[in-house]
Amino acid sequence: RRVRDLSYINMNVESLSIKELKEILTKRGVDFSDCFEKSDLQQKVRNTEHLQKTTSVTKSKTTFGGLTCYTVSTSPTPEIVVILCHGYGANAKDIEPLAEIMLKELSGHKVLFVFPDGNLSLGGSSYAWWHLDINSLLTRFMTGRVQELFTEIPKGLDQAREKLIKLIEDLKAHTKLPFSKFVVGGFSQVNLIMIITCLLYTSD
Numbered sequence: 001r002r003v004r005d006l007s008y009i010n011m012n013v014e015s016l017s018i019k020e021l022k023e024i025l026t027k028r029g030v031d032f033s034d035c036f037e038k039s040d041l042q043q044k045v046r047n048t049e050h051l052q053k054t055t056s057v058t059k060s061k062t063t064f065g066g067l068t069c070y071t072v073s074t075s076p077t078p079e080i081v082v083i084l085c086h087g088y089g090a091n092a093k094d095i096e097p098l099a100e101i102m103l104k105e106l107s108g109h110k111v112l113f114v115f116p117d118g119n120l121s122l123g124g125s126s127y128a129w130w131h132l133d134i135n136s137l138l139t140r141f142m143t144g145r146v147q148e149l150f151t152e153i154p155k156g157l158d159q160a161r162e163k164l165i166k167l168i169e170d171l172k173a174h175t176k177l178p179f180s181k182f183v184v185g186g187f188s189q190v191n192l193i194m195i196i197t198c199l200l201y202t203s204d
Contacts, residue, residue: 013042021045057103059096064174065167067116068092072099075110080181081171083114085164087188088128092117095187112175118190119163120156129190130156154189161193165201 013021021041025032028051035041058073070092082102086095092115099113118127132154140146168182175181179201184194 013045016042016045057100064114064116064170065163065165067119067163067167069114069116069167070096071115072096072113073111074103075112077110078112078175078177079110080106080183081112081114081175081177082183083116083164083167083171083185085116085129085186085190085194086118086127087186087190088132089122089126090187091125091127093125112171114167114171116164116167119160129160129193130154132189154192157193157196160190161197164193164197168197168201 016024018038018041021038021044022032024045025041025048028048030044030048030051032041032044035044056074058071058076060071060073062069062071082099084095084098086092096113096115099115102113103111118129120128120130122128137149140148168179168184171177171182172179184198185191186194
């Protein structure tokens, strides 16, 4: 069981095991040889919370692969790159808070999170990766022609995939990391692109 990180969440000390309490105190450089009961360890964890090391996070807006990207980084020399893409009609800022959530599990790692805006503007702050013909989709559902969607390549998908490949190439050059150190994912329509990109991407 991994010790949860106090840098990002308000931990319920009572829920921690003796092993976890000791590991927290060890990380803080605190001697606990005078603690004989679990309650003693709990109190010492509470009293030394100010010694908890925090992870410095840097946020920025930049461009990779011709796409506007919002980044969240814990180090100028990352060991892992996480690319997450929003779904149809959303934008990168909508999912940027996911970085903080994931950092709870990646504490201590040097991570660069990249959240790109889609390559197709829908107006305002809404973006997509290719155009969805909603009326056509509804017509197919209503007329029992859903099966056609399984053999049809959406117009604009190839262009979007090329953009994401360029994004990956730029990030590889920027971080000097191989693709094996990348984690990619997304929501809605971009899942299809990510699966195809990962299956076809061979350069490292």
